[in-house]
Amino acid sequence: MVETASNSLLSSSTSDSSLSVQLHPLVLLTISDYITRHSVRQQEGPIIGAIIGQQNGRQITMEQAFQCKTKQDGDRIVVDDEWFAERLEQFKDVHKAPPLDLVAIFTLAPPSGPLPEHVPILQQLQHSYNDSLMLLLFHPQTILDGSLTGGKLPISIYETYYEPGSEGAEKGLQVDGWGMGRQLQMRFRQLPFEVETGEAEMIAVDFVAKGSGSATVQNSAAPPAKGKARAEENTTNDVQLSAEDEEVMSSLTAKYNAIKMLHQRINLIRAYLAELPPSYLTDASLPVGVSDPPLNHQLLRSISAMLARLPLLAPPTTQSSASTTIPATGIPQSSIATASNQEQSDVHLVSLLASITRSVAQAKEMGSKYSIVQKAKADKTHTGLMGRGSRGFDDYGADTDGHWATPTETPEFSGSL
Secondary structure, three states, X not given: OOOOOOOOOEOOOOOXXXXXXXXXXXXXXXXXXXXXXXXXXXXXXXXXXXXXXXXEOOEEEEEEEEEOOEEEEOOEEXXXXXXXXXXXXXXXXXXXXXXXXXXXXXXXXXXXXXXXXXXXXXXXXXXXXXXOOEEEEEOHHHHHOOOOOOXXXXXXXXXXXXXXXXXXXXXXXXXXXXXXXXXXXEEEEEEOEEEOOOHHHHHHHHHHHHHHHOOOOOOOOOOOOOOOOOOOOOOOOOOXXXXXXXXXXXXXXXXXXXXXXXHHHHHHHHHHHHHOOOOOOOOOOOOOOOOOOOOOHXXXXXXXXXXXXXXXXXXXXXXXXXXXXXXXXXXOOXXXXXXXXXXXXXXXXXXXXXXHHHHHHHHHHHHHHHHHHHHHHHHHHHHHHHHHHOOOEOOXXXXXXXXXXXXXXXXXXXXXX
């Protein structure tokens, strides 16, 4: 692929379709993984893949991607129709809610834009699946020469459209537009895009970032021995960290980078303020200035961005109300502190209710045991009284235990003495 100074496939007019393209990180991860495996394994053939997403009116999302199988068709490279139809149907079956469909293809290209060999593949898939198929180009050259600045991604997205072809244009890049012999040529217009991240993608990207941050290369092959010389002892001791330790290190590294960036921004503000000329607002002896100093808009935007993020570090304070917990010092609390105190109060209240419930259950159980003991005592006393009332007397006035009856208890005798 030879990069030309001017690309005849690009349109000279700006895009008037007002398309809004949202690119998801999983697509970038898939493209990066595909290119890495293709390079490491030294595979032959072009790098071509498909991107599926949603299209709602003028808004298009690129959410998933997969590599494509290609084949040689004469002097052109096209996608294997049977394989592609089966793979696309598999992805549609997996991603049914919400339903995803083919929206673009991706491949490699120089920064100048699309190449003529990309046109047959686009025409093939547009005819079979989507007539508004887009093209995502990855530019590896910009990474190798380090020309990327400002955190830009080495990709560009193009929309396709047809316009009447010229006589000098290559006939292989033209199609019969209306079946009337009029040739139309495919043109490309670059589209702006934004990166959109979902919750599931954030988890996946965070996992990949943690894994790549702690990845190490291990050589399984041992170095060749050097005769009968004494082997040198390996003085390096590699410590195997656990998953928890790696997570802590990753968290500390992220916090260190954030604090370092904040420190740099603060130093930038101090340097900017120190270079400002003296003002009559701070020194009354100075005359009132009629002209303002020149403004550095890029620096002011950086300062504004940092100040906009400060509320995330120090949340604004809220006035204490009757429903919130008022601190003993009388200092107004932040919204996060107030919410934390409310949740803590709710937890203590639930714990207190659980303790009261247990106490009531224990008191009820104690009352049941006490009533059982009292009933047993009453039954024992009643049984003793019934046993004493059933005793009898002998013929001489003594009872069965040998005790003489009292005069009031003397039995009556029948007959005369």
